Amino acid sequence: MSNTPLTPGIVSGRLVPEAYAHNFDDLEPVLDGHEAHVAADRCYFCHDAPCITACPTSIDIPLFIRQIATGTPEAAAKTIWDQNILGGMCARVCPTEELCEEACVREAAEGKPVEIGRLQRFATDRVMDKGVHPFTRAPATGKRVAVVGAGPAGLACAHRLAMHGHDVVVMDRRAKPGGLNEYGIASYKAPHGFAQREVEWLLQIGGITVQTGVELGRDVTLDALRADYDAVFLGIGLGGVNALRAAGEDLSNVRDAVDFIEELRQQPDKSKLGIGRDVVVIGGGMTAVDAAVQSRLLGAQNVTIVYRRGQEKMSASAHEQTHAQQVGVRIICNAAPVEVIGAGGAVSAVEFAYTEDGPEGLKLLADIFTLKADQVFKAIGQTLVAPDGLSGAKLDATPLARVWTGGDCAMGGEDLTVTAVAEGRDAAEAIHANLMGAVG
Amino acid sequence: MADLTTNFIGIKSPNPFWLASAPPTDKEYNVRRAFEAGWGGVVWKTLGSEGPPVVNVNGPRYGAIWGADRRLLGLNNIELITDRPLEVNLREIKSVKRDWKDRAMIISLMVPCDEESWKDILKRIEDTEADGVELNFGCPHGMAERGMGSAVGQVPEYIEMVTRWVKQHSRMPCIVKLTPNISDIRKPAEAAKRGGADAVSLINTINSITSVNLDSFSPEPMIDGKGTHGGYCGPAVKPIALNMVAEIARSEATRGLPISGIGGVTTWRDAAEFMALGAGNVQVCxxxxxxxxxxxxxxxxxxxxxxxxxxxxxxxxxVGRAVPNVTDWQFLNLNYVTKARIDQDACIGCGRCFAACEDTSHQAISMSEDRVFEVMDDECVACNLCVNVCPVEDCITMVELPKGAVDERTGKKVADFANWTTHPNNPSVTAAE
Structure with missing residues (x-):
């Protein structure tokens, strides 16, 4: 007998097959030519445009939109990639409503910004679909750079370095390159293998060797890289996960949300994925939202996000929160887990205390409630696993000579794909200046 | 509700909105439906001489330019006069007019430039009980190559001659339709008046190529790889038409000559503007x-x-309310001093005013770090470009300096009315002294 959303426990196949296909397809499909033309025409081509300032990679947005409006999406895509080589993925995952689109003057004028993200996707998809890669390499410099981490920061860094004529080796501990683009974002944001397609497209520039299954500290040391290469870029992301520090955390079916999201991304047949009937997600960031939304999309009957502070402090964007609520996720704020309650070794419920966020910090109140749960996802933040020779909550622009950092592992900037791209790109420019300045 | 009834050269219609001579008025089916919809009158699509009807191309007849979302801003056509037999048109005109006596029915005519041809066609249409004729001296394409349409309209002497024949051989009110493809619109209007025309209508379409296909390198509309100039119309031509109407309305030689305004009339506002500039009614296509x-x-x-x-x-x-306010540049008040004012609450911070002023005008707008844009009165010449490029209505306005106030740009007090005719820099003023 097939399962339904009401089937108790963690089971797969809660939905009919078509529902999976629908739920995990593109949430927001690409604009067609006419839609893009209309959307592009809304751009006012602002002077010293606020959207450019708001973009961590400083894409010349008015220019690329004008290029779309005048029928040259190829030129538009080039404008985007000049600043952000992962513009295709950023068009899908950027919280545009908090970046470029928030700054758009039409947001001020009528509360409806130009659809910058969707226009960006229109242009980049058009050109990527043709397999065109509009960048070439400068003459070889003979310099070799090691890039650790094939996520957004590492890939952006590698591409820019290759463009400048350096030879790049990108290492990543996982089986596939892409980092969080491949393993860490919700499936419906970049379906149809987009992350891998984008990596393949990016590598068309040449001069980049990707080594997967290579982990810093296990397979190679930072010292060895420094000895073997002219420069090293670390874009290793955040490898650790914070613990709940609540009793019962070790019960089975209590899981890190990032692992769940990764498994989900890698499973082509979503109907094979087990999901609880009553799912509780603890945390308030994008990871929490992605885990909760996808739990619902897999057919969980009840999905609740519980966040210990007020809703305004959730790091997931308002747009993401709204989306979660639209798919039926309940969001409870100002409550922290006290105990994970088990039955037969597995989680059966979670007990929460309401909280008060005051000047002295977060205070647990005596007011307690319990949520039924056969599956719990922890999404309360990730931590840096620093390589030997470095330390800290985030990597500093490093005391080690000829080592650069970028992305989530690095100090400064938000933990966004687009920020990682900017940091990787800028590190590449710094490395290039350093290597070429050091000649002779 | 205001009474929209109009009496244009003795032709009454329940409102001043007529359909112009064009494809919409080519046959009974359309015209009946137009009258049912409420149009006050029609000018039936141009009839030619008896005999084998003209032929049209069998590829595209229209070309266009669009705004965003394909809003049509300008249209051009290479269609000729009616390609239906004369007898059919005459029979249909009569039939429609019999049923719609309160509506204006005008017949547009274009025949070769000889008296017999005109005499003949006028005789043939007499029986239709139409209210008047409109002489098509305007069409710039196709028929002009055969010595008709704008080929006549571009030679004032021909206009006068043909108009005189028409008035001589017909008792019908006669409207002369003018081509804008001429350097001074007053000349053909004067000629029409001399010939005895009861009114002029304008503008006919403007010679145009709407676009060039950058793959086939042919003009649009394209016929088998080639294109020809067509007549341009629609919202884009309205400013040209308004000026031409105003020129005739205010010219001493043609003042008072009834005008039927044509050219991009799309809304009631456009119609009101034409009428304010002297048009007794408007024609729409x-x-x-x-x-x-x-x-x-x-x-x-x-x-x-x-x-x-x-x-x-x-x-x-x-009708004509704005005509006294259309004047020559030399009579404009040089002591009317205004300055741009930016409403900071309405400003959305796009900076287009800054870019326009800084790059292409008088460097009279400042921009702060936090995107506040302000007008510098000591540089502002009141050119109005910032107003025109601002996407927010009424965000930037031109405010008049009161008399006696100091214009910071010139350091002078705003003085009484004075124009170029008395300005010290005007050589002819000096010469007169």
């Missing part, structure tokens, strides 16, 4: 071709509301 006959309902309700709000009881109250 492109707007109907774009949106259908129903637009006349908006035109009727809009013009009525406007006239009510202005206390106007008949269209005559509106």
């Amino acid at each position: 492109t707007a109907a071709m774009t949106y259908g006959f129903k637009i006349v309902e908006e035109m009727i309700s809009g013009l009525s509301q406007y006239m009510d709000e202005k206390g106007m009881t008949s269209t005559a109250d509106l």
Whole structure:
């Protein structure tokens, strides 16, 4: 007998097959030519445009939109990639409503910004679909750079370095390159293998060797890289996960949300994925939202996000929160887990205390409630696993000579794909200046 | 509700909105539906001489330019006069007029430039009981190559001659339709008046190529790889038409000559503007071709509301109201000093005013770190470009400096009215001293 959303426990196949296909397809499909033309025409081509300032990679947005409006999406895509080589993925995952689109003057004028993200996707998809890669390499410099981490920061860094004529080796501990683009974002944001397609497209520039299954500290040391290469870029992301520090955390079916999201991304047949009937997600960031939304999309009957502070402090964007609520996720704020309650070794419920966020910090109140749960996802933040020779909550622009950092592992900037791209790109420019300045 | 009834050169219609001689008025089916929709009159699509009808191309007849979302801004055509047999048109005109006596029915005519041809066609249309004729001296394509249409309209002597024949051989009111493809519109208007025309109508379409296909390198509309210039019309031509209407309305030689205004009339507002500049009524084509006959309902309700709000009881109250205010540059008040003012609450911070002023005008707008844009009165020449490029209505306005106030740009006090004719820099003033 097939399962339904009401089937108790963690089971797969809660939905009919078509529902999976629908739920995990593109949430927001690409604009067609006419839609893009209309959307592009809304751009006012602002002077010293606020959207450019708001973009961590400083894409010349008015220019690329004008290029779309005048029928040259190829030129538009080039404008985007000049600043952000992962513009295709950023068009899908950027919280545009908090970046470029928030700054758009039409947001001020009528509360409806130009659809910058969707226009960006229109242009980049058009050109990527043709397999065109509009960048070439400068003459070889003979310099070799090691890039650790094939996520957004590492890939952006590698591409820019290759463009400048350096030879790049990108290492990543996982089986596939892409980092969080491949393993860490919700499936419906970049379906149809987009992350891998984008990596393949990016590598068309040449001069980049990707080594997967290579982990810093296990397979190679930072010292060895420094000895073997002219420069090293670390874009290793955040490898650790914070613990709940609540009793019962070790019960089975209590899981890190990032692992769940990764498994989900890698499973082509979503109907094979087990999901609880009553799912509780603890945390308030994008990871929490992605885990909760996808739990619902897999057919969980009840999905609740519980966040210990007020809703305004959730790091997931308002747009993401709204989306979660639209798919039926309940969001409870100002409550922290006290105990994970088990039955037969597995989680059966979670007990929460309401909280008060005051000047002295977060205070647990005596007011307690319990949520039924056969599956719990922890999404309360990730931590840096620093390589030997470095330390800290985030990597500093490093005391080690000829080592650069970028992305989530690095100090400064938000933990966004687009920020990682900017940091990787800028590190590449710094490395290039350093290597070429050091000649002779 | 205001009375929209108009009496144009003795031809009465329930409102001043006529359909111009064009594809929408080519046959009985269309014209009946237009009258049912509420149009006040039609100018039947141009008839030619008896004999084998003209032929049209069998590829595209129209070319266009669009705004965003494909809103049609300008249309051009290479269609010729009616390609239906003369007898069919005459029979249909008569049939429609018999059923719609309160509507204006005008017949547009274009025949070879000899007296017999005109005499003959006038005789043939007499029986239709149409209210008047319009002489098509305007079409710039096709027929002009055969010595008709704008080929006549570009030679004032021909206009006068043909108009005289028409008045001589017919008792019908006669409207002469003018081509804008000429350097001074007053000359053909004067010629029409000399020939005895009861009115002029303008503008006919403007010679144009709407676009060039950058793959086939052919003009659009393209016929088998080639293209030809067509007549341009629609909203894009309205400013040109308004000026030409005004020139005739205010010229001493043609003042008082009734005008039927044509050229991009799309809404009641456009119609009101033409009428304020002296048009007794308007003719519409492109707007109907774009949106259908129903637009006349908006035109009727809009013009009525406007006239009510202005206390106007008949269209005559509106016609010509703006004509006294159309003047020559030399008579403009040089002591009318204004400065741009930016409403900071309305400003959305796009900076287009800054870019326009800084790059292309007088460097009179400042921009702060936090995107506050302000006008520097000591540089502002009041050119109005910032107003024109600002995407927010009424965000930037031009405010008049009161008399006696100091213009920071010139350091001079705003003085009494004075124009170029008395300005010290005017050589002819000096010469007169």
